[in-house]
Amino acid sequence: MGKNFRRAGAAVLAALTATALVACSSEQAPQGGGESPAEGGSATDTIVLGFSQVGAESGWRAANTKSIQDTLTKENGFDLKFSDAQQKQENQIQAIRSYIQQQVDVIAFSPVVETGWDAVLEEAKAAGIPVILTDRAVDSDDESLYESFIGSDFVLEGEMAGEWAKEQYDGEGYKVVELQGTTGAAPAIDRKTGFESAIAGSDLEIIDSQTGNFTRTEGKQVMEGFLQKHDDIDLVFAHNDDMGLGAIEAIEAAGKVPGEDIKIITIDAVKDGMQALADGKINYIVECNPLLGPDLAEIAEKVIAGEEVQKRIVVEDQAFDQEAAKEALPDRQY
Numbered sequence: 399m400g401k402n403f404r405r406a407g408a409a410v411l412a413a414l415t416a417t418a419l420v421a422c423s424s425e426q427a428p429q430g431g432g433e434s435p436a437e438g439g440s441a442t443d444t445i446v447l448g449f450s451q452v453g454a455e456s457g458w459r460a461a462n463t464k465s466i467q468d469t470l471t472k473e474n475g476f477d478l479k480f481s482d483a484q485q486k487q488e489n490q491i492q493a494i495r496s497y498i499q500q501q502v503d504v505i506a507f508s509p510v511v512e513t514g515w516d517a518v519l520e521e522a523k524a525a526g527i528p529v530i531l532t533d534r535a536v537d538s539d540d541e542s543l544y545e546s547f548i549g550s551d552f553v554l555e556g557e558m559a560g561e562w563a564k565e566q567y568d569g570e571g572y573k574v575v576e577l578q579g580t581t582g583a584a585p586a587i588d589r590k591t592g593f594e595s596a597i598a599g600s601d602l603e604i605i606d607s608q609t610g611n612f613t614r615t616e617g618k619q620v621m622e623g624f625l626q627k628h629d630d631i632d633l634v635f636a637h638n639d640d641m642g643l644g645a646i647e648a649i650e651a652a653g654k655v656p657g658e659d660i661k662i663i664t665i666d667a668v669k670d671g672m673q674a675l676a677d678g679k680i681n682y683i684v685e686c687n688p689l690l691g692p693d694l695a696e697i698a699e700k701v702i703a704g705e706e707v708q709k710r711i712v713v714e715d716q717a718f719d720q721e722a723a724k725e726a727l728p729d730r731q732y
């Protein structure tokens with residue numbers, strides 16, 4: 399509920415500030431993308447924003463893309479140029495270079511992996527184009543390469559998952575398998591770190607850990623391999639709902655009952671995950687809010703207006719057990 403209010407507030411603010419930006423962007427913004435002026439207004443009203451998305455790997459990503467596309471609209475004062483990198487860093491670098499060439503007003507992206515961005519970000523800086531990071535962080539010593547990073551605290555998410563596991567199952571000698579997100583991605587690195595630190599010194603033991611690349615298909619495949627290798631798995635920690643949903647399929651195909659014979663903890667809390675939680679097939683989900691469009695719009699407007707922005711905007715997340723999922727499902731937006 400609180401979140402909805404916060405988001406509505408951001409949208410209103412976005413609409414208001416968009417109007418105030420007209421003069422500013424007409425002075426400093428080059429005509430990005432070579433587009434003709436939008437009907438009903440001059441092109442100078444508009445912030446041209448190039449967004450490079452990670453891909454379409456998960457329900458979370460679909461909700462994140464929708465939030466961005468629904469918010470950065472012409473009506474809200476944006477001309478959004480959107481590209482999907484299909485989980486490949488080289489595609490993202492190419493997209494960012496093309497946005498630089500088009501002289502967009504702002505570049506935003508969700509970096510598929512953490513490292514290897516300095517060169518292209520320096521090119522953007524040299525061209526005078528501000529960069530905003532959404533969702534995932536970059537690992538760079540030079541913080542001047544981006545204006546702001548909007549996203550969840552993934553270490554905290556992993557800790558919340560680990561704390562809950564520890565509360566439920568410590569003392570019982572639980573064997574855990576881990577389905578990691580995309581290798582080298584901030585959420586995969588940080589969720590692993592957080593979970594491990596929370597269960598350190600407990601009776602829970604991670605007996606196997608492999609990437610499922612944040613997808614349902616790979617989550618299922620990796621879980622099939624785990625089930626063949628180990629006959630004593632008690633708990634799956636999946637770095638996202640989709641891999642957990644894939645694991646459910648593998649567990650059922652192996653004749654076991656997900657949520658009972660093998661417990662499952664995931665992160666995201668997208669609709670399909672929440673439904674599986676309410677159905678008793680998942681035991682606990684830590685939320686990761688994908689609705690970053692309003693915050694991105696607000697920060698982009700401020701950056702263009704030359705206003706101060708926060709370097710780090712942390713999106714707050716909650717967590718759900720099976721009862722909480724049943725209650726939350728009817729009002730869930732994603």
Ligand code: GYE
Pocket residue numbers: 455456457458459533534585612637638639640665666686
């Ligand atoms: O948890 C996962 C997606 O970066 C937070 O990426 C995001 C993660 C999310 O594929 O489902």
